[in-house]
Amino acid sequence: MSGAPTIWALIPIKASGQGKSRLADKLSEPERDALVDAMLHHVVNAAGKATKLARTILVGPSRHGLDADIPLIGDRGYGLNDALENALGEIACAKERPDRLIVIAADLPCVTSLDLDLLAEAPAKAVAIAPDRHGTGTNALSLPLPEAAGFRFYYGTDSAAHHREEAERLGLNVETILSAGLEKDIDEPSDLVDAGQVYTIER
Numbered sequence: 001m002s003g004a005p006t007i008w009a010l011i012p013i014k015a016s017g018q019g020k021s022r023l024a025d026k027l028s029e030p031e032r033d034a035l036v037d038a039m040l041h042h043v044v045n046a047a048g049k050a051t052k053l054a055r056t057i058l059v060g061p062s063r064h065g066l067d068a069d070i071p072l073i074g075d076r077g078y079g080l081n082d083a084l085e086n087a088l089g090e091i092a093c094a095k096e097r098p099d100r101l102i103v104i105a106a107d108l109p110c111v112t113s114l115d116l117d118l119l120a121e122a123p124a125k126a127v128a129i130a131p132d133r134h135g136t137g138t139n140a141l142s143l144p145l146p147e148a149a150g151f152r153f154y155y156g157t158d159s160a161a162h163h164r165e166e167a168e169r170l171g172l173n174v175e176t177i178l179s180a181g182l183e184k185d186i187d188e189p190s191d192l193v194d195a196g197q198v199y200t201i202e203r
């Protein structure tokens with residue numbers, strides 16, 4: 001029987017006190033933690049409102065104050081790529097695994113539920129990649145399952161190009177998704193202007 005595909009969201013998040021280290025010259029640690037939490041809550045909220053996403057799962061050491069009913073997959077402490085590969089392995093082997101998994105960075109203050117539905121609508125057997133504003137980093141990845149169960153993550157330098165190559169290695173088509181909501185991650189002080197939607201510095 002074929003129905004609508006089941007699609008889940010996977011959101012990686014570092015431990016409190018460790019996120020957004022590149023903003024340390026501009027924001028104190030409590031301010032960075034508040035910004036990280038505000039952006040995470042925004043992304044989780046957008047995923048909850050996306051009509052095509054059935055479930056949201058976090059990957060990391062803690063839920064950052066989010067509801068206990070949001071599943072949390074632990075982090076072995078070997079970095080983002082290891083944490084995501086481990087979580088993907090767990091999800092792809094689950095009895096009720098989804099037909100597609102969308103990996104979304106937690107630092108996207110402008111992302112909307114429509115952006116996430118767009119990622120969910122990637123053609124069957126295609127990987128969709130949402131690059132950052134520079135076109136080089138990866139802000140979201142939409143992975144078909146089981147075809148991409150063995151996907152290796154390459155977050156780091158030029159990750160978008162590496163993720164395209166990884167999709168091709170698996171014999172999958174690649175679709176690039178460009179949207180204002182998906183491209184604006186908050187990495188450097190100059191990006192902070194885009195964080196104003198979810199966070200205001202109180203001094």
Ligand SMILES: Nc1nc2c(ncn2[C@@H]2O[C@H](COP(=O)(O)OP(=O)(O)OP(=O)(O)O)[C@@H](O)[C@H]2O)c(=O)[nH]1
Pocket residue numbers: 012013014018019020021022023059060061075078079080083105106107185186187
């Ligand atoms: N679970 C987990 N999430 C991570 C890890 N590293 C990064 N992330 C998350 O992956 C997403 C993208 O990471 P970055 O944009 O580099 O964010 P960041 O690591 O907080 O920023 P910097 O400290 O400035 O590098 C964010 O949601 C991070 O919280 C990790 O080792 N484990």
Ligand SMILES: O=C(O)[C@H](O)COP(=O)(O)O
Pocket residue numbers: 105107132136137138139154155156157158159160185186187
């Ligand atoms: O590969 C990437 O996209 C980065 O290393 C992780 O995301 P960032 O661009 O938000 O740091």
